[in-house]
Amino acid sequence: MLTFALNQWRLLPPETSADARVLLLARATRAFGDGFVSILLPLHLVQLGLSTVEIGAVATATLLGSAALTLVVGFAAHRIGRRVLLLRASLLMIATGLGFALLHDFWPLLIVAFIGTLNPSSGDVSVFLPTEQALLPQTTSDQQRTALFARFSLTGSLVAAFGALCAGVPGLIAAQTGLPLGRPIDGMFVLYAGLGLAAFWLYRGLSPAIEPPDSTVATPLGPSKRTVYGLAALFSLDSFGSGFVVQSLLALWLFQRFGLSVTTAGVIFFWTGTLSAFSALLAVRLSRRIGLLNTAVFTHLPANLFLLLTPFMPTMELAVVLLTLRSALSQMDVPVRNSYVMAVVSPAERPAAASVTAVPRSIAAAIGPLLSGWLLSLSPFGWPLVIAGALKSLYDVLLLWRFRAIRPPEERNR
Template identity: 60%
Template structure:
């Protein structure tokens, strides 16, 4: 792992990238298995939807709560406690079959049905990372953090069929096989706990805790959170599941073909994070966010007008090479423009609303696709994201991180 780190990064950075990868594997793994497991224990479709929604809301709520209180607690202890919660979550899902018990575990646990990283770990890890590398290498470190999360989550999703395959070989039922899978999620929590125990005292806060989670940066953090939520709201119209549905309805693409398209889109998006580092060094973080995002959203809108499947897919793949370059730049920027004590709160306040803002648009997008195969969701989503880009450039182009002087 040390060779993968940017110059000047400490051993704590390596440990945090390792734990990110371990958690990403678990998130990708259980995000695919969760609905199947809930169905296997006899829950109705409506109750499955309720449990999935509660896990999403619970993860977001815990991330926000930890972010707002993390400034007052030792960071290593906090990470170890949430690792124990991860263990308890896996064991709870493996042990219980009733709706109410599973709903409760989903609400207070660490499970991520989206496969992303809106989790209770996020505010603390993102707050610790900037202190483990020089300012000029901060964006490179966050790029590696994003790359590991995306790639390992994809591997976890690919491995989701292993428990059932093993169960078939040993004559176990589907439910029993999936229970063991959640036991594996708990085991990953144990591994994360052990790795966190190796973090050095250097990650701890120096001096007395501040009186509040956010100080002088409060107004700026709220403005950023509002802008990021606008971006996420637009993104909710074009989540992968809806793009798959659009390609199938408009062009008749099979599940196998669309799966291959979005596999390569994911690979391109993951590795684009490393390219974003070089761009940011030349033009700055805010301009990197905007000037890579604008053409990506233009390609999204253009895809809606493509007459053939190959041309639409080409637009979507070209978009994938650009659309996620803003992720490491965005995280690095937020962590740079607030004080170290404010970082946990800033991480949670700018990330949690994004996940919640993306929850409602799929309903409207699904209604649109039910009435027309034209890509209205792509046009609306792309237009909203372009609006976000222009507002971000207008409001924050002169607010620069330390390394940009």
């Protein structure tokens, strides 16, 4: 049914194989879980009696674990196959959901957070990401590559927004049944495990064609090494800033600063996620006019300035307006940036490039939540948002300055 809908509504661009449908459907399945988990995670940990710093530590552990697993994927993809890697990651997602549902002490949760697939961010920072990024260009032509990455981003952001809306379900169940709030929240983590099972079933449908042909052996970085390392360094700066405002901690700030309920926060993140989702499609059209890199920078920079100004707003309404404006622009760089990385390296270097750019980003992002949790324990003002906005704005300026002369193949004749 979902595959039929994808075709009917032309979510997939022309010249795209059936494997792209599978990857987008699996992305949607995982994104739904990421959407409600990113909001329920801080509430769940508060219910268990964890401090703000401990909550930040759990978020940090999830990102550090993702970085370690992503590094393993980068080394192992060419030996055991990318389909097998995705299947194994799905099994890990099942175990993660069950672990958070059944374990309620800090140290066991910290371990599960590190080795599991939990995502405290509104975007995808999991072990699935580099493998799927390396596979997507193989399912379409160079001309449709950016459009496919935009659909991939649209699917994830839109479904994650619906997931965020469902974060209010435990509160409704508790109010109607008289159960302690922790019980239905545990049930949502069981649902997360069920979504891992669904992703496993979907990945089983990938065809043998998804693996690179024998003539295209995955290689370490060669001619593109300097370019990829430079991109990885700048992406790490951006991710370090993003770590201060992962969705779990942004929700925690809203709870602290304005006393928002989880249901209201879910509605807010639904609309911000929806705006982020459809902005990805606009990014494709804009990139055809001004180029991939210009699109990434000139949409991302204003979004970061909105983020920086948010804590200075005197009312919740004004703060939400700025967060909404930020969301309308902040994710437009994601599909064009991913497309740019895959375009400026050779096909054989793509798995290594995806891993090399993803691992430092995850490590850099992992530092932010712990610092953010500490800052929020000192003051509810919102210093993490100010720091994040400043760092991410610096990234935009440096990215344009350093890489404006390196163009993807489809832009070299302009």
